[in-house]
Amino acid sequence: MDPQLTSLIVSERETRLIEDCLERLVDDTGANYSMLLDKSGQVVAAQGDTARQDITALGALLAGTFASSREVARLLKEKDFRVLFQQGIKENIFTELIGEQWMLVVMFDKRTHIGLVKVLAKRATDELTSILDTVRQQSRAKDAVISSSFRTSMEDTIDLLFKD
Amino acid sequence: MALINVAAKEIHCKIVYYGPGLGGKTTNLKYIHATVPKQAKGELLSIATETERTLFFDFLPLDLGSVHGFQTVFHLYTVPGQVLYERTRVAVLNGADGVVFVADSQRHKLEEDVRSLQELARNVTAQGKRFLDFPLVMQYNKRDMDNALPVQIMDQYLNTIRVPRFEAVASRGLGVFDTLKTISKMVINKL
Known part of the structure; x- marks a missing residue:
């Protein structure tokens, strides 16, 4: 986190580049969708079939999961866990840290192999x-x-909005 | 750190409700959730224990709609207040653009209030930010209790840096929106 920055401004050009990258990842893996999250829980960009879930809530929860795993790492005297994998019956979540501030999330089902997602x-x-x-x-x-x-x-x- | 997405024309800001355990942070969010118009609010998400104590955080997104073509969303979070959970508070505080400190006005809670505020200052500083410049609003909650301390005394212990402060009874909604309005405007003015 850069303490001197009060806002992170993502320009149109960079948004397009990020979305292209996520789209390629979804296409190549056959995943359901993919998201880029800020560590504070905000969704920077998402591509694929994102309409199926509330991605704002997911962003907050997944950032929370990662924050919690960071503390587990601290207790284990690990630097951090760069990757988290959550396996469900229908859907799986693969999350990887990007640098110190971002997270890449891939949502996929049994049609996609985890090895491919990892690579x-x-x-x-x-x-x-x-x-x-x-x-x-x-x-x-x-x-x-x-x-x-x-x-x-x-x-x-x-x-106007915040009143009894 | 607020996120401004120029292509999607979206602004996202994070506001965290901080303070000692059972002080009324979740109650603030519940009241806001129950009161703001439907189109402006998302789902109130709580990671709580079976006894409804906050275990990790509560989360409530508030969508202010389009202003000058920009969709602005405030993400409200609470932290677990119990002393034991400091590391969880640090995690939730990560990337916050502003904080509401919910103090418990009851006389026997003053020491907990002071400790929690000191911890907040330490954690904001640890993120590399200057606590004195950080958007902060103080809320003295539970003003309806018989053992509530006089506001002047609370000011003396909790508000020496003179940030905006409000008296509240969050369970009845008193002071909840004054607090939210003030912190929201402070955050917007920092963008």
């Missing part, structure tokens, strides 16, 4: 690492994309 997820994480480095650099360099008129409108919306 191709590794390739995808390498690719995503360099894209995400660019995102971080750009976020640092860029002035705020949020204008003061946006802030005022947001404040009005907050007043």
Whole structure:
């Protein structure tokens, strides 16, 4: 996590690159869908059949699972666990850390072999690492994309919505 | 750290409710969930024990709709308050854009409040952020209790840095939205 950054700005170009990478991963593995998560639980991008689940909630929970595994690693005096695999009857979840701040998630069923997911997820994480480095650099360099008129409108919306 | 997705025109921010055990953090989220319009709220997700104590976190996404073409979503989280779970609190606090500190106003809870606030300051600092610049709102909850401390005394112990603070009775919704509005605006102004 970069403490100096208050917002992470993902431009259209980088979003397209990330989505292309996730789409290729889904196509090549035959997985149901794939997501890129921020460690704080936010979904940066998702590709595939994402309509089947509430991916916002999934993002929060999977980030929680990873946070918990990090603490387990700490107790075991491991640096961290880079990969988590959750096996269900119908669906499986493969999660791999990208750098220190991101997570790649692949949802797949019995038609897809875990070995293939592992190999191709590794390739995808390498690719995503360099894209995400660019995102971080750009976020640092860029002035705020949020204008003061946006802030005022947001404040009005907050007043309107958050009331008894 | 907020996420601004230019292509999807989305902004996501994370707000964490922090504070000692049984102070009313989950109650805040439950009230918000019950009250905001349907189109603005997602499902309230709780990872709790059988006795409804928060084990990991509660999670509630609030979608403010489109403002200037940008869809803005606040992700509200609570942490488990019990002393034992500090590492879990650290995990949930990761990447937070703002914090609501829910203090328990009861006299015998003051020491727990103070310890929890000190722990929060330590954990925010450990993330490399300056605690004094970090968006923080104080909520003195359970003001309806007979043994509630006077606000001035609570200020003396908990709000020496003078952040916005609200009196609340979260179970009845008093002060809940004032708190949420203030932290949301502070977070937006930091973007």
